[in-house]
Amino acid sequence: MLLDVTVSNFRCFADEAPLSFVAPSLRTQTPRPPQTWITSTYRAAAVLGANASGKSTILDALQVLGAAVATPGTLLYHPHAMASADRPTTYDVNFTADNTRYHYVVEALPWGIRSETLRSYPKGTSRLMFSREQSGPEATVTVKTGPSLKGPTAEVKRLLTSTDLMLAVAARYNHSTLRPIARSIRFGAGIVGVNRSEQGRDAWMQWVMSRMIEDPQHWPGIVRALTQMADLGITDVEVREREIPPELLARLRALLAADAEDAPSQIPEDALPTVMRSLVFTHAAQDGSAFELGVGSQSTGTMTWLATAAPAVAALARGDLLVVDELDASLHPALTAAVIEMFKSPELNTTGAQILFSTHDTTLLGNSPKKILDPGEVWFCEKRGASSELFSLDDFDSRPGNNEQKRYLAGRFGAIPDVDFSEVLASIDLSSALPREA
Numbered sequence: 493m494l495l496d497v498t499v500s501n502f503r504c505f506a507d508e509a510p511l512s513f514v515a516p517s518l519r520t521q522t523p524r525p526p527q528t529w530i531t532s533t534y535r536a537a538a539v540l541g542a543n544a545s546g547k548s549t550i551l552d553a554l555q556v557l558g559a560a561v562a563t564p565g566t567l568l569y570h571p572h573a574m575a576s577a578d579r580p581t582t583y584d585v586n587f588t589a590d591n592t593r594y595h596y597v598v599e600a601l602p603w604g605i606r607s608e609t610l611r612s613y614p615k616g617t618s619r620l621m622f623s624r625e626q627s628g629p630e631a632t633v634t635v636k637t638g639p640s641l642k643g644p645t646a647e648v649k650r651l652l653t654s655t656d657l658m659l660a661v662a663a664r665y666n667h668s669t670l671r672p673i674a675r676s677i678r679f680g681a682g683i684v685g686v687n688r689s690e691q692g693r694d695a696w697m698q699w700v701m702s703r704m705i706e707d708p709q710h711w712p713g714i715v716r717a718l719t720q721m722a723d724l725g726i727t728d729v730e731v732r733e734r735e736i737p738p739e740l741l742a743r744l745r746a747l748l749a750a751d752a753e754d755a756p757s758q759i760p761e762d763a764l765p766t767v768m769r770s771l772v773f774t775h776a777a778q779d780g781s782a783f784e785l786g787v788g789s790q791s792t793g794t795m796t797w798l799a800t801a802a803p804a805v806a807a808l809a810r811g812d813l814l815v816v817d818e819l820d821a822s823l824h825p826a827l828t829a830a831v832i833e834m835f836k837s838p839e840l841n842t843t844g845a846q847i848l849f850s851t852h853d854t855t856l857l858g859n860s861p862k863k864i865l866d867p868g869e870v871w872f873c874e875k876r877g878a879s880s881e882l883f884s885l886d887d888f889d890s891r892p893g894n895n896e897q898k899r900y901l902a903g904r905f906g907a908i909p910d911v912d913f914s915e916v917l918a919s920i921d922l923s924s925a926l927p928r929e930a
Contacts, residue, residue, distance in 0.1 A: 493529055493676070493844045494683075494813050495586035495593065499553040502581050504546040506572040506879035511550055511871055513537055513846060516886075522593055522616040529588050530844045534869045535835040538819075539850045539882075540857075540900070541873035542909040546880030547850035548817050550873065551685075554848070555815060557583045557598065558679030564656040564664060568600035574878055580606050589676040594621075596659070596677065603629035604654030610673070612640065621670075624658050643668040686803055686816040688796070696799035697787060701771050703802070704731050718801045719773075722827055724794050727782060728774035733767045741766065796822040804834055804847070811843030820853035828853050829864050836864075857885075858897035870896070872907035 496512035499505055518532040539547045553570075560566035569581050580599035587594055593613040599606040610621040620638035622645075635649050635658065648662045648670075662670035663678065676682040686696065703711040712730065719726040744764055771787050773794075787795070800816065800823070807814040814835075820828045828851070834840055835847045856864050870885035885896065888905060899905065 493533065493588040493811065494554075494846060494848070495533065495588065497550075497554055497586075498582075498584040499550070500582045501571050501575050501579050502553045502583075503549050503570050503572065504875070504880040505549065505553075505882070506575065507881075509546075509550055509553075509880070509882040511537060511539075511848075511882060512868075512884075515868060520616060521613050521618075529591065529593075533844070533846075534866065535841060535844075535846055536832050536865065536869045537846070537848045537871060538832075538856060538865055538869060539848075539871045539873055540852070540854070541907040542875070545873045545875045545907065546882070547873045549880065550871075550882060551815050551817055551848060551850060553583065554585075554683065555679055555685050557585065558677055558683040560598075560657050561660050561663065561674050561678045562680055564660040565653075566660075568598065568605070568657075569602050572879065577602065585677060587676050587682075589673045594673060594676075598657065605657060608658055610659060610670075614640075621673075622658060624652070626654055629654055641669055643670065681812070683813050683815060684803055684807055686800055686814065688816070688818055688821050693795055693799045696803060697771065697795060700798055700802045701731055701769060703806075704729075704771075705769065714805055715798065715802065718798060718805070719794075721830070722794075722797050722801070724797070725775050726773050726794070727776050730772055730774075731769055732772045733769050735767055736765065792822050793824070797827055800831060801834075804831055807847070808834065808841050808843060808845045811845050814845070814847045814849075816847065816849040818851065819847075819849035820851045825853055825855045829856065832856070832864055854897045854900060856897075857895075857900055859893075859895055867896070872905055874907040 493513075495514050496510065498508050498510040500508045502509070513533045513535075515532055515534060518527065523529055523532045539550060541547045556566070556568065556570065560568050568583070571579065571581055578601070580601050583596075583598045583600075585596045587596070595609075595611045595613070595618070597607070597609045599608075605624070605626065607623070607625045609623040612619050612621050619640055620636070621641050622635060622637045624633055624635045626633045633649075633652055633654065635652070637645055643662070644665060644667060645662075648658065648665050648667055651661050651665065652658055659670060659674050663674035679685065686692070700711075700715060704715060715729045719729060741764055748764075773785050773787075773790060774782050775785060776782055800819070804814055806812070819831065823831075832847065835845055857870065867885040867888075867890045871882060872885065873880055873882050885905065890896065900908065
């Protein structure tokens with residue numbers, strides 16, 4: 493579970509940019525009964541702001557760190573354009589793993605990791621797990637460990653290089669203490685990103701099909717429920733198989749053999765699949781009849797919904813953090829709200845799963861038909877000069893009856909574009925902007 497993240501000198505954020513899931517009710521390092529981590533934190537965090545303000549960047553920072561934990565050697569130095577070369581990019585994250593709070597800080601320079609520290613709070617008191625420091629690219633990596641760190645730490649130290657996170661190397665080496673901790677902030681595990689590009693959407697649809705094949709007892713029903721929940725006019729979704737013609741397999745095998753400079757007979761028979769699998773959607777017609785369409789015939793909205801809602805279900809099952817850039821893209825506002833409500837529902841979200849997203853959908857700030865986001869769940873990103881700033885709606889005076897959508901659109905909180913038509917009117921002569929038709 494993510495508690496908070498602060499980055500500095502990361503792309504458009506020259507100074508510290510903090511984002512927190514912690515509710516104001518938590519005033520100690522760890523919750524005191526009857527409080528729990530779930531009751532002391534928010535399940536959602538929305539980032540709003542003008543175009544090019546840095547909304548996506550704060551999401552990227554978390555995913556970059558998560559990718560570095562997943563893959564040793566991942567570049568972590570992403571400085572602000574005007575930063576001095578000796579100023580590090582800093583990541584400061586508080587999170588929980590197995591109900592214990594951890595504080596993880598990383599400083600990265602062009603040549604690698606200057607410092608990395610992990611502390612735990614098993615009983616509310618800070619305890620060092622490990623710290624590593626390196627003063628320069630040719631200097632020796634210095635590692636200190638606390639007494640609570642159990643596992644093959646000496647082996648991890650020997651494998652460590654200046655560009656690797658110790659937490660990443662330990663996870664790769666199956667370190668008994670650090671591997672479970674690393675999972676909570678590892679991209680692809682505790683942090684799951686939904687890429688809204690066409691390629692990313694197609695990859696998630698392949699993932700949906702794989703889940704339906706591998707877990708036929710649950711996932712076909714989940715996918716059907718999601719399509720019916722969204723009122724898409726789809727009554728059924730199934731995985732359809734058909735055999736690949738033998739002549740096509742022979743041609744593919746010959747092409748692979750030629751590419752590998754091997755004889756076709758040297759390629760194993762099971763190297764190529766013999767069946768093709770695809771999703772088939774059954775739609776209801778107005779006269780009560782039904783017809784089938786493939787994935788390629790589905791609307792962008794249908795594909796986007798499934799490529800968002802299905803990963804959301806998986807995150808809810810595992811207690812993961814789902815990160816979505818532009819959650820509202822290609823989705824009706826009612827469906828955008830539905831995804832958020834899935835995470836905010838105590839009945840559905842029993843694992844403490846969270847969603848972090850950017851959006852331009854200001855209806856999420858309003859009260860009609862009901863309030864979706866609390867002030868502490870709303871964050872604004874604003875470009876001021878050459879740098880971006882991140883701040884919360886909770887920083888402003890907010891009362892239960894306020895219509896925060898109206899206040900935001902009226903400019904009360906900033907983080908809104910200052911649209912000026914005068915430049916267009918003064919600079920563009922529409923009568924000569926396009927060639928006249930012949």
